[in-house]
Amino acid sequence: MQSRHALSVLMLSMEYSPEISGGVGTHVQELSAGLARSGDRVAVLACAAGKTEKMVEGNKSVYLLAPTQVQNTQAASTIVNGILAFNKNLVSYARETVLREWGVPDLIQCYNWLTFPAAYELGSSLHVPVICTIGFLSEPCERWWGQAPDLEIVKQERLACRKADRLIAVTNSMRSIVQSTHTVSDDKIDVVYNAMDLEAFSVDNASPQLLSRLRATIAPNGEKIILYAGRLNPQKGISAIFESIPQVVAHYPNVKYVFAGEPDSQRFAAELRKMFDQDQTLKARTILLGKLPRRKLAALYKIADVALVPSVYEPFGYAAIEAMAMSVPLVATDAGGLSEVVDQEKTGLTVPVHALEDGTRGVDIPALTLATTRMLEDEPFSREMAGAAREKVRTVFGVEKMVHATRAVYETAISEFELQYA
Secondary structure (H helix, E strand, O other): OOOOOOOEEEEEEOOOOOOOOOHHHHHHHHHHHHHHHOOOEEEEEEEOOOOOEEEEEOOEEEEEEOOOOOOOOOOOOOHHHHHHHHHHHHHHHHHHHHHHHHOOOOEEEEEOOOOHHHHHHHHHHHOOOEEEEEOOOHHHHHHHHOOOOOHHHHHHHHHHHHHOOEEEEOOHHHHHHHHHHHOOOHHHEEEOOOOOOHHHHHOOOOOHHHHHHHHHHHOOOOOEEEEEEOOEOHHHOHHHHHHHHHHHHHHOOOEEEEEEOOEOOHHHHHHHHHHHHHOHHHHHHEEEOOOOOHHHHHHHHHHOOEEEEOOOOOOOOHHHHHHHHOOOOEEEEOOOOHHHHOOEOOOEEEEOEEEOOOOOEEEOHHHHHHHHHHHHHOHHHHHHHHHHHHHHHHHHOOHHHHHHHHHHHHHHHHHHHHHHHO
16 A cells, blocks of 8 residues: 555654564664655654663654653552553653654554553544554463463553554464454454564675684584574573483584573573583583674574574564574474464474463474474575575565555554544
8 A cells, every 4th residue: 555645653662673672672673764764754762771862863763761760669569560650751751852853643653562551642642543563462472381471461461452543463373362362353453574674684794704713613613503592581492492402412413502692581590500500411512692782693693504493482583584584594383473484394494382281382392303403414405495585584574565564554544543533
């Protein structure tokens, strides 16, 4: 659908830029940049990791708001109350700074429940539609890796799904979960895949000499490198990787597992230390690099022989398309959005996730082992799939396609809103 005119979009997010956080931060950066390149005016208001600051990039302005310390004991008593308090700060800053500079936007876009309260309050007062992108729901997803959803968060998720003027789900899998959990009608929710600027991520900014030194440092004995990039979290199937390592090593001894990411809780960090202490194979065959800047992560992909994304459930999976964009042979589960991202034996190998008796889900360890060793041993097959995977990222998960689809949702939301209040 062609736009009637350039749009003015206000985007509210708890994350901005993959350097700070994960999928949402990546999506906000890619979408806002793509919209600005297409001629729209975009103001991004997001949570800052440090001090409050403003950045101007052509048609796009980014306002990063540092969280203020919540003095009210009740407001800070729970995660939800703390986030709701920050939403009040978002509203105040938007009114006092952003809207004075930008004027009234044509619409407001927010992400999950985390910034919906601010978006809804602003949308109601400015009389503009609110579009909420849903990239995750704690209910029922967290139950699948043994975590009990916070009931207050579930309540906020329900409000966002039911009160937003339109919803965008990042995959058909996520759309189905939203609809079945919160009774959302077909005509209110659209699917728009996440995307990435392939050229910007894979730009060759590392010399062959640097890459050779990097490989020699990580795999000094000529080992093949198996890479996991992302948060170290039970959702991401980290335990499944560790369980599969001895089995993979038994078939293909000359490997080194590299983890680029950090545990997102002290509890899981303690579990990881315990696993390492109990298994010498893990210590000998793995390297934990922590969270890396994006350019260093891109260099790491360039020397990787296989990438793993074995999530118990994944709404979309930016780590999958990052590996695909870099032509790294990919092994992923078929859980959630990954089954839409990865085509079995065409753009990667997928392994099943099984429902267990206790209501959780588990990665098929023998299948993960078999897929990993197959990628290591059959190089012509791996290279062919990796080439097809890069092409799929270019044609299906390109930023221009995401921008076009998102703008179509914007136009629909604006038209429906105008008709409703005409």
